[in-house]
Amino acid sequence: MSVATAHDDHHDSHDHGPPKGWQRWVYSTNHKDIGTMYLFFALFMLFFGGAMAMYIRAELFMPGVQLANPDFYNNMVTDHALVMVFGMVMPAAAGMANWMIPLMIGAPDMALPRLNNLSFWLLPAAALMLILSILAPYLFPGSGGPVNTGWTLLPPLSIQNGIGMDFTIFAIHMLGISSILASINIVTTILNMRAPGMTMMKMPLFVWAWFFTALLLIAVMPVLAGAVTMLLFDRHFGTSFFDAAGGGDPILFQHLFWFFGHPEVYVLLLPSIGVLGLVIPTFARKPLFGYKALVYGMGVLAVLGMVVWAHHQYTIGMSLFATNYFMIGTILISIPVGLMLMNFIFTMWRGSMTFETPMLFGIAIILMFSFAGVTGVMLAVVPADMQYHDTMFVVAHFHYALIPGAVFGLYAGVFYWLPKWTGHMYDERLGKIFFWWTTISFNITFFPQHFSGLAGMPRRIVDYSIQYTEFNMISSIGGFLFGLSHLLFLYIIIQTIRGGKKAPDKPWEGSQIGTPGLEWTLPSPPPFHSFTQAPVVK
Amino acid sequence: MMKQPDDDKLRKANLRVAIILGAIALLAMAYSFVFLPKVLSGGLVP
Numbered sequence: 001m002s003v004a005t006a007h008d009d010h011h012d013s014h015d016h017g018p019p020k021g022w023q024r025w026v027y028s029t030n031h032k033d034i035g036t037m038y039l040f041f042a043l044f045m046l047f048f049g050g051a052m053a054m055y056i057r058a059e060l061f062m063p064g065v066q067l068a069n070p071d072f073y074n075n076m077v078t079d080h081a082l083v084m085v086f087g088m089v090m091p092a093a094a095g096m097a098n099w100m101i102p103l104m105i106g107a108p109d110m111a112l113p114r115l116n117n118l119s120f121w122l123l124p125a126a127a128l129m130l131i132l133s134i135l136a137p138y139l140f141p142g143s144g145g146p147v148n149t150g151w152t153l154l155p156p157l158s159i160q161n162g163i164g165m166d167f168t169i170f171a172i173h174m175l176g177i178s179s180i181l182a183s184i185n186i187v188t189t190i191l192n193m194r195a196p197g198m199t200m201m202k203m204p205l206f207v208w209a210w211f212f213t214a215l216l217l218i219a220v221m222p223v224l225a226g227a228v229t230m231l232l233f234d235r236h237f238g239t240s241f242f243d244a245a246g247g248g249d250p251i252l253f254q255h256l257f258w259f260f261g262h263p264e265v266y267v268l269l270l271p272s273i274g275v276l277g278l279v280i281p282t283f284a285r286k287p288l289f290g291y292k293a294l295v296y297g298m299g300v301l302a303v304l305g306m307v308v309w310a311h312h313q314y315t316i317g318m319s320l321f322a323t324n325y326f327m328i329g330t331i332l333i334s335i336p337v338g339l340m341l342m343n344f345i346f347t348m349w350r351g352s353m354t355f356e357t358p359m360l361f362g363i364a365i366i367l368m369f370s371f372a373g374v375t376g377v378m379l380a381v382v383p384a385d386m387q388y389h390d391t392m393f394v395v396a397h398f399h400y401a402l403i404p405g406a407v408f409g410l411y412a413g414v415f416y417w418l419p420k421w422t423g424h425m426y427d428e429r430l431g432k433i434f435f436w437w438t439t440i441s442f443n444i445t446f447f448p449q450h451f452s453g454l455a456g457m458p459r460r461i462v463d464y465s466i467q468y469t470e471f472n473m474i475s476s477i478g479g480f481l482f483g484l485s486h487l488l489f490l491y492i493i494i495q496t497i498r499g500g501k502k503a504p505d506k507p508w509e510g511s512q513i514g515t516p517g518l519e520w521t522l523p524s525p526p527p528f529h530s531f532t533q534a535p536v537v538k
Numbered sequence: 539m540m541k542q543p544d545d546d547k548l549r550k551a552n553l554r555v556a557i558i559l560g561a562i563a564l565l566a567m568a569y570s571f572v573f574l575p576k577v578l579s580g581g582l583v584p
Binding site for chain 1: 548551552555556559560562563564566567568569570571
């Protein structure tokens, strides 16, 4: 992109600085403050959902029921997924979008700042509902057992669940409204608020990634909201959408859920692909290879992702035509994904590479996400999937997709932008220790699950046959190490916020290479009000 | 693209895009109640 000249008026007389005290946060309409709140919320939920994962791995350390009853185990499996997907990855990506999109495109704020405030503040209320869904069986004895359906909330079990399911449904409603409002805001900002000269094809890849993510969310999140509303009606108002006894069809819920659930995978992945599109050119010191192909590839990925949902349900007994369609469609997804990964590799090819923490995460993503792609193609093939369905192989596959694909992308983003956000450089040595610690322990945790799955160990079961003991022990040890590594992550973040080496405006040597946005024209940290006069991009 | 940040026109344009996107979201919700069950009862589920 050509050099941007900005009227850097961030020290002008209108810059009155942030309000003081709690009002700054509760009433905030500032995109940076709201972004910060999103990121801290996600960090809290990372530890909340992570604690559930630690319980799951402790329970599976040995065969037999160790720590709590099977219903509680299934509740933890359910809420671990809901918390990590809706409470951690999505808010963290939304926090980065809030912080960076206006800075990248030269906008003074998000297009709809008050809506932005509402989008964030719905999240803590939803989190409270989720916590209540866990506590409901204990707070209201006799109101039914815990939510034990898994995150898919499949009927008829979800119709029979206790009051905790109602709290879960309301939590999903609020999380859904929050996501839809945030997405509307992001699309509007990208379409209307770009600085003069910042054409769509000059936007950084992260902005494009969020553009497609937000469109996907607007299209599919309401479908989930509709489905859980029907579930609520079946539970309390005598309808039979999903109740076979009343002429309904539980399979219908599966279709509705996965019509949302599969695109949701791309909602989680795309922002991280956007981060990769910035990190790799920066540390390879080479322009992004095939920028336009990457943009179109993300568009194709978003469209294909919306029409292949039933590959999660091969075992329900669909027609041969439908099965073939979903199988071929799913395998086709490997084309845009492969294209993106190859573009990133070609960007690195003959580059002057250095291996700072964000770049290390970037390379790990390419390697480990490709591995998830391979097991994904295995799962897309119908006869093979009949064997793998509902085994630990699936758990291994989607954790390889979502932890490197989504979570490591977020870590790369955190380390890449921490200097810009805080004005301080993080401790590079600790960052590298964190990278190796998480990457190695992640593989110790999830690699053995491919084997236990292929050997037939079912997922979502509190107990298992003694033949799977060694695989599970290794997995649990890896899991504890993986969990522990995040204390270091927390320490690095706190340490960087509190002080450290002063970060320059462009903390990375290669940050102006490729298709950077206007964020590097601002100081680190940027002023409370930035781009109050539109910069001009030449 | 933005011209003047506080431009009243920009505010109206933002609102217009938001309303269109909101309408798409409402249609998507209606889709889950109306369209998908119809397709599935006639086609994908034997």
